[in-house]
Amino acid sequence: MEHEYDVLIIGGGVVGCAIARELSAYRLQIGVLEKNPDVGYETSARNTGVVHGGFAYDVGSLKAALCVEGNRMMGELAKELHFPFKRCGKILVGHTEEEYARLLEVIRQGEACGASNLRMVDREELHTIIPSAEGNFALLSENSGIVDPFLMTSALAENAAENGVDFHLSCEVSDISREDGLWVIRTKNEVFTTRWIINSAGAQCGKISEMLGIRGYRIIFSKGDYIVLDPRLGTMVPMPIYTVPSNTYMGIHVTVTTEGNLLLGPTAENKEDPEDYGTEQKNLDFLYEEAMRIWPHFTKGDCIRTYSGVLPKWVDENGTIQDFRIEIRDKEAPNAVNLIGIESPGLTASVPIARYVIRLMKEREVFEPNADFNPARNEIRRFADCTREEQEALIRENPDYGEIVCRCSKVTRAEILSAIHNPLGARTMAAVKYRTRCMMGRCQGGYCQMRIAQMLETEAGLDPCEIMYARDGSPLFFGKVRG
Amino acid sequence: MKQEIQDLDVLIIGGGPAGLAAALRLRQNGIENILIAEREKQPGGILRQCIHDGFGLTRFREMLSGPEYAERFIREAEALKIPILTNASVTEITPDRIATVVARDGLRTYRARAIILAMGCRERTRGALAIPGSRPAGVFTAGVAQAYINLYNRMPAREVVILGSGDIGMIMARRLTLEGAHVQAVFEIQPYPSGLTRNIRQCLDDFGIPLHLSHTVTKVHGERRVTGVTVQEVGDGFRPIPGTEQFYPCDTLILSVGLIPENELSLGAGVKLDPHTRGPIVNERFETSVPGIFAAGNVLHVHDLADYVSLEAEELADAVTDYVTGKDLPDCSVSVTCDKNINHVIPQTVSLRESVNLSLRVNRPLTDVKVAAVQGGDVIAKKTLKKALPAEMISLHVPKDRILPGKELEVRIL
Numbered sequence: 004m005e006h007e008y009d010v011l012i013i014g015g016g017v018v019g020c021a022i023a024r025e026l027s028a029y030r031l032q033i034g035v036l037e038k039n040p041d042v043g044y045e046t047s048a049r050n051t052g053v054v055h056g057g058f059a060y061d062v063g064s065l066k067a068a069l070c071v072e073g074n075r076m077m078g079e080l081a082k083e084l085h086f087p088f089k090r091c092g093k094i095l096v097g098h099t100e101e102e103y104a105r106l107l108e109v110i111r112q113g114e115a116c117g118a119s120n121l122r123m124v125d126r127e128e129l130h131t132i133i134p135s136a137e138g139n140f141a142l143l144s145e146n147s148g149i150v151d152p153f154l155m156t157s158a159l160a161e162n163a164a165e166n167g168v169d170f171h172l173s174c175e176v177s178d179i180s181r182e183d184g185l186w187v188i189r190t191k192n193e194v195f196t197t198r199w200i201i202n203s204a205g206a207q208c209g210k211i212s213e214m215l216g217i218r219g220y221r222i223i224f225s226k227g228d229y230i231v232l233d234p235r236l237g238t239m240v241p242m243p244i245y246t247v248p249s250n251t252y253m254g255i256h257v258t259v260t261t262e263g264n265l266l267l268g269p270t271a272e273n274k275e276d277p278e279d280y281g282t283e284q285k286n287l288d289f290l291y292e293e294a295m296r297i298w299p300h301f302t303k304g305d306c307i308r309t310y311s312g313v314l315p316k317w318v319d320e321n322g323t324i325q326d327f328r329i330e331i332r333d334k335e336a337p338n339a340v341n342l343i344g345i346e347s348p349g350l351t352a353s354v355p356i357a358r359y360v361i362r363l364m365k366e367r368e369v370f371e372p373n374a375d376f377n378p379a380r381n382e383i384r385r386f387a388d389c390t391r392e393e394q395e396a397l398i399r400e401n402p403d404y405g406e407i408v409c410r411c412s413k414v415t416r417a418e419i420l421s422a423i424h425n426p427l428g429a430r431t432m433a434a435v436k437y438r439t440r441c442m443m444g445r446c447q448g449g450y451c452q453m454r455i456a457q458m459l460e461t462e463a464g465l466d467p468c469e470i471m472y473a474r475d476g477s478p479l480f481f482g483k484v485r486g
Numbered sequence: 487m488k489q490e491i492q493d494l495d496v497l498i499i500g501g502g503p504a505g506l507a508a509a510l511r512l513r514q515n516g517i518e519n520i521l522i523a524e525r526e527k528q529p530g531g532i533l534r535q536c537i538h539d540g541f542g543l544t545r546f547r548e549m550l551s552g553p554e555y556a557e558r559f560i561r562e563a564e565a566l567k568i569p570i571l572t573n574a575s576v577t578e579i580t581p582d583r584i585a586t587v588v589a590r591d592g593l594r595t596y597r598a599r600a601i602i603l604a605m606g607c608r609e610r611t612r613g614a615l616a617i618p619g620s621r622p623a624g625v626f627t628a629g630v631a632q633a634y635i636n637l638y639n640r641m642p643a644r645e646v647v648i649l650g651s652g653d654i655g656m657i658m659a660r661r662l663t664l665e666g667a668h669v670q671a672v673f674e675i676q677p678y679p680s681g682l683t684r685n686i687r688q689c690l691d692d693f694g695i696p697l698h699l700s701h702t703v704t705k706v707h708g709e710r711r712v713t714g715v716t717v718q719e720v721g722d723g724f725r726p727i728p729g730t731e732q733f734y735p736c737d738t739l740i741l742s743v744g745l746i747p748e749n750e751l752s753l754g755a756g757v758k759l760d761p762h763t764r765g766p767i768v769n770e771r772f773e774t775s776v777p778g779i780f781a782a783g784n785v786l787h788v789h790d791l792a793d794y795v796s797l798e799a800e801e802l803a804d805a806v807t808d809y810v811t812g813k814d815l816p817d818c819s820v821s822v823t824c825d826k827n828i829n830h831v832i833p834q835t836v837s838l839r840e841s842v843n844l845s846l847r848v849n850r851p852l853t854d855v856k857v858a859a860v861q862g863g864d865v866i867a868k869k870t871l872k873k874a875l876p877a878e879m880i881s882l883h884v885p886k887d888r889i890l891p892g893k894e895l896e897v898r899i900l
Contacts, residue, residue: 309616398593450608457638480642
């Protein structure tokens with residue numbers, strides 16, 4: 004099949020989805036190519052979900068400027084798109100005089116970058132804010148916060164889809180060429196032509212850049228393992244606890260998620276393969292030990308799972324980590340926006356990155372506004388988060404809200420159905436899980452996964468062998484037992 | 487209409503072997519105003535997916551499958567017109583025994599004179615073990631695999647490794663083999679099996695499936711579907727021994743690594759739990775730390791056989807009958823303690839004025855032992871066993887006429 008677009012975005016991570024959503028405010032035919040069966044499967048959702056304040060980056064860098072802007076607008080964005088966001092603040096604890104000096108330097112640097120509401124707190128105030136924290140003093144960043152990184156990504160994507168963007172899932176780019184003034188992109192089964200192409204491929208940015216004819220970027224993959232702890236500990240940590248950072252490494256931290264779980268991590272290790280997400284015992288042991296020094300209030304028994312994520316970092320010939328690079332090289336690759344080294348704080352900065360990309364494009368072409376653009380997205384109403392009166396109203400309106408499918412997180416049939424019929428057409432167990440929280444609780448799907456698999460069959464019309472756990476090639480079943 | 491609070495004598499949460507047996511006995515005892523709340527579309531609980539035999543030998547003196555065993559109770563419940571509210575989830579209970587139930591026709595509120603907790607248990611998952619490696623498709627708990635095969639007609643496995651020698655894991659080793667999958671081995675981290683001897687014989691030995699003790703899975707491989715697992719022998723403190731790594735190529739890892747009583751609702755009502763059983767602390771009448779809230783079956787402590795779940799629930803129903811009919815009941819303020827060989831004893835408190843059935847499990851396999859109830863140095867009840875295994879529950883009856891009032895009760899291995 005052939006498709007023709009004005010703009011084709013490669014990569015359905017948070018940045019690709021933000022670009023799609025921001026561009027859908029213009030009269031353009033827009034497509035997104037994503038190799039996975041859903042958005043946000045790689046770097047975008049494999050992190051701690053911290054909304055950064057923008058103080059831990061070099062003055063004058065894109066990282067600093069776009070992060071500060073992203074931080075400022077996050078509240079508005081979360082309201083418009085209905086994804087979980089809390090401006091809970093963040094604390095960087097220190098013990099020594101050198102660390103105190105470094106934190107003062109971080110404040111100066113942050114203020115020079117435009118970050119605000121940064122201040123030092125003494126031991127007493129630190130323990131008023133977080134009684135369980137260790138440290139002699141701390142830097143408090145009141146503007147920092149947390150989001151659910153998957154829901155932020157899928158909210159951007161679903162809003163883009165509602166505004167007319169086509170999402171081509173399970174579509175991995177195999178070749179890019181320039182023919183008759185257009186870009187021609189081939190995947191396994193399809194050919195796409197487009198006037199504009201955007202490389203927001205995240206961990207694969209170097210590979211796509213080469214395909215566009217822009218060579219020479221050196222990308223390293225910094226992998227971090229994380230441990231997820233039981234939510235019963237979540238209330239003890241009202242905001243993320245960090246140690247004193249450098250401008251290129253944040254260190255191991257203890258973070259609370261929007262769901263109230265605690266995360267320990269990440270480790271940092273350079274890897275060849277950007278998609279090797281296996282966790283290693285030695286890293287987990289190291290994390291337990293290190294995190295115990297920052298926040299000694301958990302045991303190994305509190306672990307409910309482990310995961311890892313990869314940050315693609317652009318480095319120079321000396322291995323020094325570089326800023327974000329967002330460029331159009333009119334001679335080598337006309338009408339191609341190349342995004343290189345989008346790592347942390349890419350989640351915080353995603354919409355400002357998208358707007359920066361569009362500014363570069365608009366310097367070269369006039370885009371007509373899309374009068375029908377609707378920036379708001381309907382959320383899946385969460386039964387568990389509603390008051391009793393709201394719950395009664397929901398059930399009256401839709402009896403499927405009266406059928407609890409996932410008992411750990413109290414997710415109802417109505418919510419599962421909404422997730423299956425999401426605007427992107429994502430069709431996996433993980434697509435349902437990340438959108439609704441089902442299968443994420445204590446029993447990890449022991450009670451509900453059978454019914455969710457069955458609903459995917461009946462509601463999405465999938466054959467038993469077509470039900471994937473997460474990625475393509477991850478089938479749940481080998482067929483029927485009988486007939 | 488549904489805003490109104492409905493009054494009940496007894497609300498039973500869960501329509502599995504415990505809840506059904508309790509309801510029947512209550513009705514036989516003349517307690518009329520009762521209700522079973524069941525979250526599934528049919529009653530029966532976990533028995534519905536246990537299509538193997540081995541049920542009923544104690545309770546009915548007959549060999550039955552799980553569904554047949556459940557059917558006996560369900561038919562009787564129908565005959566006695568015991569109301570069972572299905573497809574209804576209890577989401578909250580309060581210390582004053584007000585329960586919220588979510589159903590397709592709205593939220594319902596019940597106020598009960600007594601609540602019976604009969605929610606059963608859940609399986610421990612991979613996350614709780616923190617096995618390193620990737621997170622592909624193909625890692626299932628034994629009960630989930632059992633549901634897929636027996637209830638949903640879906641084949642989740644071909645080339646299988648099983649971690650944990652719990653009973654459901656061994657039963658699934660046989661079931662998977664019978665359905666054409668290849669089960670390579672069962673690995674158990676403990677130096678002894680955690681399931682029943684009869685299951686080792688009938689589910690593993692008879693099918694030539696090896697059981698490797700003191701071994702565990704230390705890594706899961708595969709980014710999409712499982713491609714294999716690394717297995718290691720464990721030494722002191724269950725630590726994997728370096729150099730013993732062995733890679734088993736497989737597409738499925740089945741976990742049978744323990745069952746945990748399901749007490750989130752109980753905790754919400756302020757019920758205190760025993761860290762050993764992970765079920766409520768109860769007195770000899772199966773009453774929890776919250777007056778009027780009772781517990782029996784796997785929500786109280788994980789049982790080896792469903793028959794004992796039903797028998798325990800029937801005993802509980804008699805106690806609940808006494809409670810709701812306002813009978814004068816003795817105070818249960820004496821703790822039952824146990825020695826280091828014993829993992830737990832149910833009940834945890836007694837009155838020393840009534841006969842009591844103690845239910846316990848040992849910590850490790852023991853041979854030629856006497857299990858004894860001791861008061862102030864005097865053995866007041868004992869049982870001689872050729873073998874005592876952690877997999878098997880041990881029951882010890884302490885008759886009323888032997889009990890010495892006022893003296894602490896201890897259970898010991900002699």
